[in-house]
Amino acid sequence: MNEFDLIRDYFTWPIKDPGVTLGVGDDAALFSMEQGYQLVTTTDTLTEGIHFSTNTPAKDIAHKSLAVNLSDIAAMGAKAKYFTLAITLPEIDQPWLKEFSDSLRQLSGRYEVNLIGGDTTRGPLNITITMIGIIENSKALTRSGARPGDGVYVSGTIGDAGFCFWKLSKGLVPSNQELKRLNSPTPRVELGLALKNLANACIDVSDGLEQDLSHILNASSVGAVIEVEKIPISEILLGHIKDTNDWSIPLCSGDDYELCFTIPEGNEEALKKISESCKVNITRIGVVRESLGLQIEGFDGPRKSYQHF
Numbered sequence: 001m002n003e004f005d006l007i008r009d010y011f012t013w014p015i016k017d018p019g020v021t022l023g024v025g026d027d028a029a030l031f032s033m034e035q036g037y038q039l040v041t042t043t044d045t046l047t048e049g050i051h052f053s054t055n056t057p058a059k060d061i062a063h064k065s066l067a068v069n070l071s072d073i074a075a076m077g078a079k080a081k082y083f084t085l086a087i088t089l090p091e092i093d094q095p096w097l098k099e100f101s102d103s104l105r106q107l108s109g110r111y112e113v114n115l116i117g118g119d120t121t122r123g124p125l126n127i128t129i130t131m132i133g134i135i136e137n138s139k140a141l142t143r144s145g146a147r148p149g150d151g152v153y154v155s156g157t158i159g160d161a162g163f164c165f166w167k168l169s170k171g172l173v174p175s176n177q178e179l180k181r182l183n184s185p186t187p188r189v190e191l192g193l194a195l196k197n198l199a200n201a202c203i204d205v206s207d208g209l210e211q212d213l214s215h216i217l218n219a220s221s222v223g224a225v226i227e228v229e230k231i232p233i234s235e236i237l238l239g240h241i242k243d244t245n246d247w248s249i250p251l252c253s254g255d256d257y258e259l260c261f262t263i264p265e266g267n268e269e270a271l272k273k274i275s276e277s278c279k280v281n282i283t284r285i286g287v288v289r290e291s292l293g294l295q296i297e298g299f300d301g302p303r304k305s306y307q308h309f
């Protein structure tokens with residue numbers, strides 16, 4: 001099997017979207033955009049040894065590569081449409097490729113995003129996906145719109161992926177449920193779209209709640225106070241927190257891909273409806289204020305959020 005057979009067999013499937021006039025197979029892809037919309041684009045790379053371990057199943061690597069990009073588009077309040085896949089493989093391992101391809105196709109089908117091109121090279125395992133989405137002109141949810149008085153909210157539960165990572169790093173064996181939160185995160189696609197007309201600012205929690213919320217605050221030139229006791233914690237992590245009184249995992253560990261956003265007062269009913277229709281819990285954890293900085297009430301122990309350098 002050569003490079004072109006590989007692309008044909010594992011990364012080419014029919015595209016139903018009439019907006020795509022040329023997908024995989026030419027020098028570049030062609031698609032058209034509806035009037036009144038802006039394009040939204042994001043790229044995320046997953047590298048073996050940094051973002052996943054050597055024994056991570058191919059299906060999880062595929063899922064996560066796509067999910068993290070879907071999450072970024074969701075955090076902009078936008079609709080994901082197309083993606084390209086640049087993959088570097090150490091060798092052609094057909095069972096691995098089949099598992100990867102099936103998983104990618106399944107998740108992309110679920111959110112109706114189409115693979116329209118990419119690049120295939122040989123080297124240490126590395127996956128880079130570039131996602132393209134659309135949003136109505138000037139409707140995007142940026143980091144810079146938070147206003148004093150807004151409530152600070154998060155979706156789902158925070159810290160599960162980090163807890164799983166922590167267990168692995170200690171040589172402990174995580175449960176399947178814990179592994180799922182780390183390896184197979186659910187991008188909050190529906191929630192991001194629903195928040196488009198309600199939230200003032202939004203970010204996805206990829207590097208840790210404290211750091212990611214701080215990005216919103218800095219970009220918006222505001223501050224906030226949050227209470228650790230209000231951070232939604234799953235059953236998985238609750239015991240650990242009760243035993244240790246250590247909130248550093250939910251505050252600083254990344255990889256949850258929940259959304260953190262700020263909403264003006266008086267929108268509780270609308271939020272409740274969104275929570276129901278998107279089937280995800282939404283929890284208020286604090287409030288935005290004028291004085292700069294993030295004040296965290298209830299925990300001042302040591303902690304450090306993820307940074308590559």
Ligand code: ADP
Pocket residue numbers: 007011012023024025026027028029084085086087115116117118119120
């Ligand atoms: P070029 O040499 O012009 O860059 P390639 O041989 O890299 O072309 O790719 C041929 C076609 O296959 C292009 O349409 C490209 O977008 C697509 N392609 C290559 N690798 C992938 C991949 N991993 N997933 C999807 N499409 C791919």
Ligand code: MG
Pocket residue numbers: 118119120
């Ligand atoms: Mg190429």
